[in-house]
Amino acid sequence: LQLERLSKAAQTGVAFPLVKKLLAFNEEGEQRVEVVILSRNDPVSGLRVFRSAEHHGLHLGRGVFTRGRPPYHYLRSLHANLFLSANEDDVRATIDAGFPAARVYPESSKTAESHPNEIRIAFDGDAVLFSDEAEQVFQSEGLVAFVDHESKKAAIPLPPGPFKPLLEALHRLQRTTSEKGMRIRTALVTARSAPAHERAIRTLMAWGIDVDEAMFLGGLSKSEFLREFEPDFFFDDQTGHCQSAASVAPTGHVVSGVSNKPKS
Secondary structure: OOOOOOOOOOOOOOOHHHHHHHHOOOEOOEOOOOOEEEEOOOHHHHHHHHHHHHHOOOOOOEEEEOOOOOHHHHHHHHOOOOEEEOOHHHHHHHHHOOOOEEEEOOOOOOOHHHOOOEEEEEEOOEOOOEOOHHHHHHHHHOHHHHHHHHHHOOOOOOOEOOOHHHHHHHHHHHHHOOOOOOEEEEEEEEOOOOOOHHHHHHHHHHHOOOOOEEEEOOOOOHHHHHHHHOOOEEEEOOHHHHHHHOOOOOEEEOOOOHHHOOOO
16 A cells, blocks of 8 residues: 555654754754654555655655564664654553653644744653652642652752653753754743742752753643743643643653553
8 A cells, every 4th residue: 555655745743843853953964863763664665654754855864664563672773862653552662661752642733833943842840851759759648748758858859750861862962053053942841839849950950951941830731831832842741731732732642650550
């Protein structure tokens, strides 16, 4: 079937604007970013994938097509910083293997093309940038215990979560760019509020990583703030937050932490 459609370009997906901007960081003689297609499709389907990418102006050089086999096994060989997929099992296995990964909401709103020279990425905190240590306290003991726990540990950095490597990679990429070139803007968008905000900020300081914006929303809907920030992608571990966010921005569900334990 794919061979019959070889001359017909596939439509762009929700991650297309992000990929286009990432590739724009590359300059003649200097490749800062590489995007690789990993697919459960067969190699013949790969022909259409590469032709479609070229049709839409994406210059991709590498791809792995596994005919039904999970493709995440090749991420280590590729030194990957992010894996996006609509397959939850692949995403879960990728996170377990130590790589940032998210299940894409294919129906997400495409709002990212309104700022063509800037990549904007928004992250949730607990179970995404940070571990789910505090989230476990919140879910098992409630808000009062959570606030007390975080206040007492305010000076102790949180353990890293699955998306710390991506934030680090963006931080490195940002330092290589000129003021006139592509820019990166990051935001922490979390349900935390004061006084629990302090540990989150101190953790980022301990890592030596800056974010451009931090939103401590204390239970307010994240979608309204994301509408204003206009991220190229938003990553959160809570399906409720993801479903709401997907109506205003490209969204990825981070299948990690206490909120995403496999059903027995």
